[in-house]
Amino acid sequence: MGAGLLMILYVAVALLPLGLAWLQGAPPRSVADELASGAGLLALAIILVEFVISGRFRTISRRIGSDVTMRMHQLVARSALVLAMAHPFLYRGPTGHAPEWDISRAQSITWDFTAIWPGIVAFALLPALVLLALGRTKxxxxxETWRAMHGIGAVLIAGAGVLHATRAGRYSADPLLGGLWWGMFGVAVASLLFVYVARPLMRWRQPWTVTRITPAADRTWEVTLTPARPFAWRYQAGQFAWLNIGHSPFSFHENPFSIATAPAQGPEIGFVIKELGDFTGTIGRIAPGTRAYVDGPHGHLSPAGHAAQGLALIAGGVGIAPMLGILRELAATGDARPSTLIYGNRTAGQIVNPDELAALARDHGTNVVHVLSEPAPDWDGEAGIISRALLQRHLGRPNHRDWLYLLCGPPPMLEGVEASLLAMGIPAQNILSERFVYD
Ligand SMILES: Cc1cc2nc3c(=O)[nH]c(=O)nc-3n(C[C@H](O)[C@H](O)[C@H](O)COP(=O)(O)OP(=O)(O)OC[C@H]3O[C@@H](n4cnc5c(N)ncnc54)[C@H](O)[C@@H]3O)c2cc1C
Structure with missing residues (x-):
């Protein structure tokens, strides 16, 4: 299923409750009341579908990319917030207890406490959840604490929202729509159980052992894992995985890292990890032999399945990790397509595995272009940032238009390079990128 079809499916499911409400053919009320109901129905549907799109499902992340999925999760959550906040204030109809005979709740907006309290709970929790997500880094x-709070908060909001809709809603009083709400809530909870219970159980049976931790550059390490018992773990060069070192497979202590090894190199997998915070700051102290668990592979930053004439890899800083995996795969499989690596860093000390990159250039013919923004006086390579002029110099020939462009690095670099490539006439579908930061 392609990305376009997944998007159509997403929109169809989010609009399904509205469609079912419309099909009920109930006598119309004032425009304001219909808008209020519509806003509530749409907000709840979006909230329930959020569980699936943000649930680390490989089918989704492999086709759309995890960063795009997360961006979509953030944007639609904001739309749901606006709709949910508007919902109670749009009503204009009379409030009170619905008469016994008014089973479709057409005559009044119910004020029964049993129907209203779940709505109040969801109304109060939703902005708190969104604000905590927006301000997380501050x-x-x-x-890990934030992630647990985010998941529990989301389940409470979804459950309270469904309870409120089925007890108070005019259209949701219909058994079909009421059933759909509980069905969607079931799928949302099942998707959480799948990610946090079923998949950890599967991981338990596939433990890894840390075999080596070697310095790769300034404050950057290469961590190598071996299956602790024989099992097949398939991935494509350039994908990423959630890595948990030294904790139970059910632990929230797991971080996403690109896989820097190549499938063709054998069962070992490796990661290039830069020291940044709580977990990455301890990498250099992890003892070989430590147990690890790997959730993946995820992501779509891979040349696999793309029949491009050549490959352009553009990396900034530790964004080199997936590119190393791709270059190692090209070399290990004897892939004869031309390739260029443009690799930006501040200083020469930050270049990961410079000797290996030089060997790849020599033995495999990859055109490796180092770009330093703060070079030493004796640096004779490219200096500055990865600008359009620089890209034009190294990737400006007409045949480069049909190459596949794989990008990974800090968000400003990605935005700049994407804009430059598009301005150079590279088709958008030939550009794949991975963000390490979702904020
Ligand atoms: C798809 C992807 C691939 C990545 N690949 C690499 C790589 O190959 N090499 C590399 O060095 N870094 C990579 N990163 C970044 C790496 O995940 C973070 O640097 C790391 O998780 C920081 O953890 P920390 O506990 O040391 O830092 P903290 O100080 O705890 O966190 C710093 C920031 O890192 C992010 N972060 C922390 N924990 C997580 C988590 N569990 N899930 C998601 N984000 C988190 C958050 O934005 C947080 O604010 C990648 C990130 C993503 C999303």
Whole structure:
């Protein structure tokens, strides 16, 4: 199923409750009341579908990319917030207890406490959840604490929202729509159980052992894992995985890292990890032999399945990790397509595995272009940032238009390079990128 079809499916499911409400053919009320109901129905549907799109499902992330999925999760959550906040204030009809005979709740907006309280709970929790997500990096929470709070908060909001809709809603009083709400809530909870219970159980049976931790550059390490018992773990060069070192497979202590090894190199997998915070700051102290669990592979940053004439890899900083995996795969499989690596860093000390990159250039013929923004006086390579002029110099020939462009690095670099490539006439579908930061 392609990305376009997935998007159509997403929109169809989000609009399904509205469609079912419309098909009921109930006598119309005032425009304001219909808008209020519509806003509530749409907000709840979006909230329930959010569980699936943000649930680390490989089928979704492999086709759309995890960063795009997360961006979509953030944007639609904001739309749901606006709709949910508007919902109670749009009503204009009379409030009170619905008469016994008014089973379709057409005559009045119910004010029964049993129907209203879940709505109040969801109404209060939703902005708190969104604000905590927006301000996460500024708040003094550990990432794992925030993630647990985010998941529990989302389930409470979804459950309270469905309870409110089925008890108070005019259209949701219909058994078909009421059933759909509980069905969607079931799928949302099942998707959480799948990610946090079923998949960890599967991982338990596939433990890894840390075999080597070697310095790769300034404050950057290469971590190598071996299956602790024989099992097949398939991935494509350039994908990423959630890595948990030294914790139970059910732990929230797991971080996403690109796989820097190549499938063709054998069962070992490796990651290039830069020291940044709580977990990555301890990498250099992890003892070989430590147990690890890997959730993946995820992501779509891979040349696999693309029949491009050549490959352009553009990396900034530790964004080199997936590119190393791709270059190692090209070399290990003897892929004869031309390739260029443009690799930006601040200083030469930050270049990961410079000797290996030089060997790849020599033995495999990859055109490796180092770009330093703060070079030493004796640096004779490219200096500055990865600008359009620089890209034009190295990737400006007419045949480069049909190459596949794989990008990974800090968000400003990605935005600049994407804009430059598009301005150079590279078709958007030939550009794949991975963000390491979702904020
Ligand atoms: C798809 C993807 C691939 C990545 N690949 C690499 C790589 O190959 N090499 C590399 O060095 N870094 C990579 N990163 C970044 C890496 O995940 C973070 O640097 C790391 O998780 C920081 O953890 P920390 O506990 O040391 O830092 P903290 O100080 O705890 O966190 C710093 C920031 O890192 C992010 N972060 C922390 N924990 C998580 C988590 N569990 N899930 C998601 N984000 C988190 C958050 O934005 C947080 O604010 C990648 C990120 C993503 C999303």
């Amino acid at each position: 708040l003094d929470f550990r990432y």
